[in-house]
Amino acid sequence: MNGFTYHEPTTWPAAQDLIAREPDATMLAGGTAFTLLLRQGLIRPTTVVSLRRISGANRILADSHGGLWIGAMATHSTVVRSPEVRRNWPEFADAAATVATLRIRNQATIGGSVAHADPASDVPVMLAALDAQVIVRKPNAAPRVPIDQLFIDTFTTSLAPGEFIESIQIAGRGPNTRAVYLKYTPRSVDDYATVSVAARAEVEEGRLRAPRIFLGAVGGRPMRAMSVEAALGDGTEARAFADAAALVRSDIDPIDDVRGSAEYKREMARVFVERALRTLVA
Numbered sequence: 001m002n003g004f005t006y007h008e009p010t011t012w013p014a015a016q017d018l019i020a021r022e023p024d025a026t027m028l029a030g031g032t033a034f035t036l037l038l039r040q041g042l043i044r045p046t047t048v049v050s051l052r053r054i055s056g057a058n059r060i061l062a063d064s065h066g067g068l069w070i071g072a073m074a075t076h077s078t079v080v081r082s083p084e085v086r087r088n089w090p091e092f093a094d095a096a097a098t099v100a101t102l103r104i105r106n107q108a109t110i111g112g113s114v115a116h117a118d119p120a121s122d123v124p125v126m127l128a129a130l131d132a133q134v135i136v137r138k139p140n141a142a143p144r145v146p147i148d149q150l151f152i153d154t155f156t157t158s159l160a161p162g163e164f165i166e167s168i169q170i171a172g173r174g175p176n177t178r179a180v181y182l183k184y185t186p187r188s189v190d191d192y193a194t195v196s197v198a199a200r201a202e203v204e205e206g207r208l209r210a211p212r213i214f215l216g217a218v219g220g221r222p223m224r225a226m227s228v229e230a231a232l233g234d235g236t237e238a239r240a241f242a243d244a245a246a247l248v249r250s251d252i253d254p255i256d257d258v259r260g261s262a263e264y265k266r267e268m269a270r271v272f273v274e275r276a277l278r279t280l281v282a
């Protein structure tokens, strides 16, 4: 293992200054992925900037429109327990609760999960279905990036050197908005997903409008089920769900691995998309 210079700024501007001076610095959040990458020699940082002492970086706030502001350093456990999340988007808390074990959830942060961009991760898929915006810190700017545009491929985001995630925002829901996250883990409950589905829609009198559906673990990034969304159109009844869900096969690009063959994952994607749609209108 190589040595590195270690910094622990206590404010976002101080972190920003450090990173502006050293754009190749590696961020450290909860360290659950960072430590593995370091041990396996997959990263060899010369400078590490830990975000764990930044004041307020783990805070979760609710806005007056029912939205949420989630500091990048909020852990999965903080999300699960947050009264603000439970009140405004309980489905997001449910998704965070499916991650690994309590020990990992106590340490792993939401910002770290998004930045790590593992396509099998849970929270990024749910955030994509909720149309979350990522507040990115870069020199002299703090743009909001739609989360779907942040994910490029496996372990790859659109963040450039010198840019990092400060927070994530989720807009408030309408009175008829429903959402669900389903994670299929046939090997053990604390495993990564074999397939996961996050879905959100407006539901009135048993009909779905404006569905937004993303899947995890079946491609290099959270995969949007565009064909399913298009087939559902506006105002679809439950009897059309099975035919629409079958179209997901062409929206995803799974690989054979220890969690199943690509064909098995395609079939489970179909099953879980239909199940998610039925859950939305139940």
Ligand SMILES: Cc1cc2nc3c(=O)[nH]c(=O)nc-3n(C[C@H](O)[C@H](O)[C@H](O)COP(=O)(O)OP(=O)(O)OC[C@H]3O[C@@H](n4cnc5c(N)ncnc54)[C@H](O)[C@@H]3O)c2cc1C
Pocket (backbone or CB within 6 Å): 026, 027, 028, 029, 030, 031, 032, 033, 034, 035, 051, 072, 098, 099, 100, 101, 104, 107, 108, 109, 110, 111, 112, 113, 114, 115, 116, 120, 121, 122, 123, 163, 164, 165, 166, 190, 191, 192, 193
């Ligand atoms: C045993 C085990 C089981 C797991 N099971 C699951 C699971 O079931 N589901 C699931 O979703 N995940 C699972 N994970 C993954 C875990 O959720 C991620 O490792 C974690 O979310 C990363 O967050 P962290 O705070 O630990 O980030 P770190 O490990 O500190 O950082 C991860 C990466 O993101 C970068 N980074 C961190 N924060 C920022 C930031 N604010 N801005 C820019 N870059 C940043 C770091 O430089 C690093 O490259 C598991 C991990 C382990 C070790």
